[in-house]
Amino acid sequence: MRKRGTVFIFSFVLIVSVLAWSTQEALAQRWCNLCAMDLQKYRLTKYILTLADGSKRYTCSIHCTAIILGKQDVGEVKVANYLTGDMIDVRKVYYLVGSDTKGVMSKVSKLAFVGKHEALEFRRGHGGELTDFDGAIKAANLDMAEDMKMLREKVKKMTQLGRVVAEANSCFACHGTEGKGGIQNPGSKTGYIPAWNSEEFTRHMNSKAKLKEMITAGVTEQMTKDPGRMADRDKARLKMPAWKGFIKGKELHALVNYIWSLRQNK
Ligand code: HEC
Structure with missing residues (x-):
């Protein structure tokens, strides 16, 4: 038995x-x-x-x-x-x-x-x-070299659209204007909502693909595998919403490029 x-x-x-x-x-x-x-x-x-x-x-x-x-x-x-x-x-x-x-x-x-x-x-x-x-x-x-030049121009335009997407979806209400932070989050481990230009953000969001994952699911695969991390998330008053179905396609891609442009050591 x-x-x-x-x-x-x-x-x-x-x-x-x-x-x-x-x-x-x-x-x-x-x-x-x-x-x-x-x-x-x-x-x-x-x-x-x-x-x-x-x-x-x-x-x-x-x-x-x-x-x-x-x-x-x-x-x-x-x-x-x-x-x-x-x-x-x-x-x-x-x-x-x-x-x-x-x-x-x-x-x-x-x-x-x-x-x-x-x-x-x-x-x-x-x-x-x-x-x-x-x-x-x-x-x-x-x-x-030629393609990189063309892509830089494309990304610049995407970044501008991404800012509009961020504003329209009230990301700034929680992450601060231009994602500069400064919003409190009682009960969370740090006590505040992460800024998009902080050092910790650079460490967490180390690829554009991971950023897309975080925005669509509100968590990352890596986070869900860490019970301590998920418990901290549960205790926080404000949680990162999952935007799947609300922001997608070109808008999602533009948003990611905008946030990436604010990130340190891009
Ligand atoms: C209701 C408040 C709220 C709104 C609105 C919100 N977020 Fe968040 N966001 C959070 C919180 C809280 C966290 C921290 C989540 C955690 O660590 O568990 C977070 C984390 C993130 C992260 C990961 C940051 C890191 O350092 O790990 C990204 C990227 C992000 N949000 C993007 C966005 C985008 C893009 C929008 C708008 C489409 C948005 N957020 C709207 C509350 C919010």
Whole structure:
């Protein structure tokens, strides 16, 4: 009987950990780990990178992938087949660089195809140069400076829209004007609502994807795994609301870019 109980508990713990692991995976897959763009929207140009330590990074484009490749030790890289969204090893795909399709995070599109035939077929209608992964990465790196300039301009506009979104949704009522803080929160651990330009904020919200998670769910996956942290949250009079369904798409992305612009050591 005792043994059966132990087996039961063991299986239960195993199932719970697998579930926790899969939801964490799901969250990590939702937004580009670098720029926080929606990976469902960019599923046809998505990448999955496995780093040397075994952890995974999800990106929206070859632009964000090239940035990670330039900084980190990466093992396997998979890319979506542009025609179906199936994830394939980059060593096996053909690329079309510079077709008439709109680029993601770049002025020049770099699309991956599962076979040469598919790539050539697509080229007939849309143009572009046929190459492999190395060729496409080289093109992404060549375009990097120009694309960064374009993206900085885009982010600037997004930031302005994000401020409007923050004001319209009364974020400032709790986080202070421009997120500068100064609002009390009796019962909470610190006694106040975090400011968006504080050092603690920089530590907590260390990626745009995490910011999106916090805004949509009112908590982060990491917080929910820490019972002490959740107990502190329960004791506070004011809680961070979950904005899922209220703020989404472009508005959510703009809001995140606005808050990121206020964050220290961006
Ligand atoms: C009712 C008050 C209230 C409103 C309105 C509110 N927040 Fe919050 N927010 C909080 C509280 C309280 C916390 C701290 C949560 C915690 O640590 O458990 C928080 C935390 C956060 C954090 C994480 C800060 C950190 O240092 O970990 C972000 C990001 C954030 N809020 C963004 C927003 C945005 C964006 C809006 C508007 C769309 C908003 N908040 C509206 C109360 C509020």
